[in-house]
Amino acid sequence: MKLDELQGLIFNAGIVGAGGAGFPTHRKLSEKTEIIVVNAAECEPLMMVDHHIYQKHLHLIVETLNMLLDTLGAKQAIIGIKGKNMYLLDPKVVAAMEGTRISVKEIPDIYPAGDEVILTYETTGRIIPEGGIPLDVGVMVSNTETLFNIWKLFNEDTPVVEKYVTIGGDTDRDVTVKVPVGMKIKELLTACGYTDLKGKRLINGGPMMGKLVDIENDVVTKTTKGLLIFPEEHEVIMSRIRPMSVTLKRASAACCNCHMCSDICPRHLMGYDINVHKTLRAASHSEVTNADSFLQASLCCGCGVCSVIACQQMLDPQAISMSVKAELAKQGYRRTPKKIDAVRPERAGRLVPSKLLAQRLGLRRFMGKTVVRDMREFSPDKVYIPTRQHVGAPAVATVKVGDSVQRGDMIAKTPENLLGTTMHASISGKVTEVTPERIVIERI
Ligand code: SF4
Ligand code: SF4
Structure with missing residues (x-):
């Protein structure tokens, strides 16, 4: 081919x-x-x-x-x-x-x-x-x-209409399921027996890099890999709901400039010129002697090692770094590629074992369960297909309200001159809503 x-x-x-x-x-x-x-x-x-x-x-x-x-x-x-x-x-x-x-x-x-x-x-x-x-x-x-x-x-001959997802965390049993794209997360949890969510919050993705779920509105997308349930007071949740103004104030009050966060940063250890303590310092103390303190945040992958493993003051350099990175992306900033000849010699002694990470995150009590494979076919009556589930421009609907669609039919497409992709009906039914953000299909 x-x-x-x-x-x-x-x-x-x-x-x-x-x-x-x-x-x-x-x-x-x-x-x-x-x-x-x-x-x-x-x-x-x-x-x-x-x-x-x-x-x-x-x-x-x-x-x-x-x-x-x-x-x-x-x-x-x-x-x-x-x-x-x-x-x-x-x-x-x-x-x-x-x-x-x-x-x-x-x-x-x-x-x-x-x-x-x-x-x-x-x-x-x-x-x-x-x-x-x-x-x-x-x-x-x-x-x-x-x-x-x-x-x-x-x-x-199947386009992407379903997604494997692990549901786990603070549960009696974890499952891996195959879910139609666009199924409401709340409906999925109910179907799988996770109904008692009082005092709990969910993360879409892993505990380090996942995002908080809006349980009433969020749906499974092409990138949903894990839905993890945590007590709402768990640090995995708290770190995501803390306002940035508080994160910055705490950093300004408690950062001792020890640069442990930079010393252990996996990308710094790869030889990259990323020093998150400088980004944190610049953002929280308004001490900007060098604009690169901000610009190097574009090299951050958001792994969170700086926050979870390095910082003894319980500060959150990851959140600050990712916030600066998001702003740089909005401004269209791209770092000029620079060749790296070798990783830093200290890298070998500063790698973070997965076990240590789980311990620091307070996850050990949620681990070690057998994960059940539940490969039943879910049949939601309604799916809500977001037009942006990917990097790039959203897909534009190619269907209109009232159209009948079969599972697998293309329903939206990003113009081919732009970075993007196509979307497909994950159930057969009738299109009942089309907006720039989503396409709703109801089973007939
Ligand atoms: S979150 Fe960013 S700055 Fe922090 S350790 Fe990971 S790559 Fe480095
Ligand atoms: S590890 Fe914590 S205290 Fe040390 S420089 Fe980084 S943010 Fe500041």
């Missing part, structure tokens, strides 16, 4: 990164790719979606990688997975990889092993330039479920 043909098919199937920000996958595909790195790190505690895919569908991931290697003309593909999760891989499938272009690489059980900068280094030894992208070093990094979605496109 030709590359532009593959890109067109992937765009039309609405495939985006199935975790994180949802970067449109067709825009990642390039003939400059030498190595495809598969992110099997699942580095945030309590997330189990990739566990399910590797245990059940490794052979399908391998099939997809072979197709991508052929189309991109890439030399090899590396599945980066933690040693503790190797047991998930079918030994027969792994043995069959021997002598092929596809291999499995054991990566350390550290956080954030899934950050593309760290993962690229741990699997290939290559360092993505500061302010650069993986392709700058010939690498394409792919989320595991994204590859599975490509497999479903080519083998089941």
Whole structure:
């Protein structure tokens, strides 16, 4: 298959990164790719979606990688997975990889092993330039479920209409479920038996980088990977509801400028010029002697190691850094890529073990449960498909109120000259609402 043909098919199937920000996958595909790195790190505690895919569908991931290697003309593909999760891989499938272009690489059980900068280094030894992208070093990094979605496109002719999600945290039992995109989170929780949510709040994503859920209104999207339930007084929740004005005041009052937050920052240790203590100082003390104190926040991946592991004063440099980064993004700031020759020599001694992270976050009591795979088909009567579930411009409706749609029909599309993707009906029914933000479909 030709590359532009593959890109067109992937765009039309609405495939985006199935975790994180949802970067449109067709825009990642390039003939400059030498190595495809598969992110099997699942580095945030309590997330189990990739566990399910590797245990059940490794052979399908391998099939997809072979197709991508052929189309991109890439030399090899590396599945980066933690040693503790190797047991998930079918030994027969792994043995069959021997002598092929596809291999499995054991990566350390550290956080954030899934950050593309760290993962690229741990699997290939290559360092993505500061302010650069993986392709700058010939690498394409792919989320595991994204590859599975490509497999479903080519083998089941299915666009992205459902999403694997782990529900866990402060629960008696955790589950991984397959959910129609656009299903209300509240309805999903009820269907799964999580009805007593008094005094609890939810995070969409991992405990480190996920976002607070608006339980009445939020829906499952193409990037929803985990729905984690926590007591509302848990620090994972408190850190997200604390106003920025309070975070800044606390920083101004208590930061002793020890720079532990910068010393342990995983991206700083990769050799990047990011010093979050300077960003925090500049923002909270209005001490701006150098504009780069702010500009280097664009290199932050939001991992939260600075806040959870480093700061003994219980301050939140992560929140300040990400807030500055968001503002820089709004202003269209892009850092000029800078080549990094080597990671900092102290890196090896400052890696953050996943166990330490879970302990510091107070998650140990929520871990260790068997995660049940509940692969029933959910049949919501109504779905609310957001037109923006991805990086880039929103999709524009291609249907109108009153139209009948079948599951899998395209209902919205980003203009092809812009970065974006397509959206599809996740249930069959009638379109009952179309706005720039969402398309509602009701089962008839
Ligand atoms: S959140 Fe903190 S530790 Fe993580 S990359 Fe940003 S500054 Fe570094
Ligand atoms: S670790 Fe905490 S106290 Fe030390 S410089 Fe960073 S924010 Fe300030």
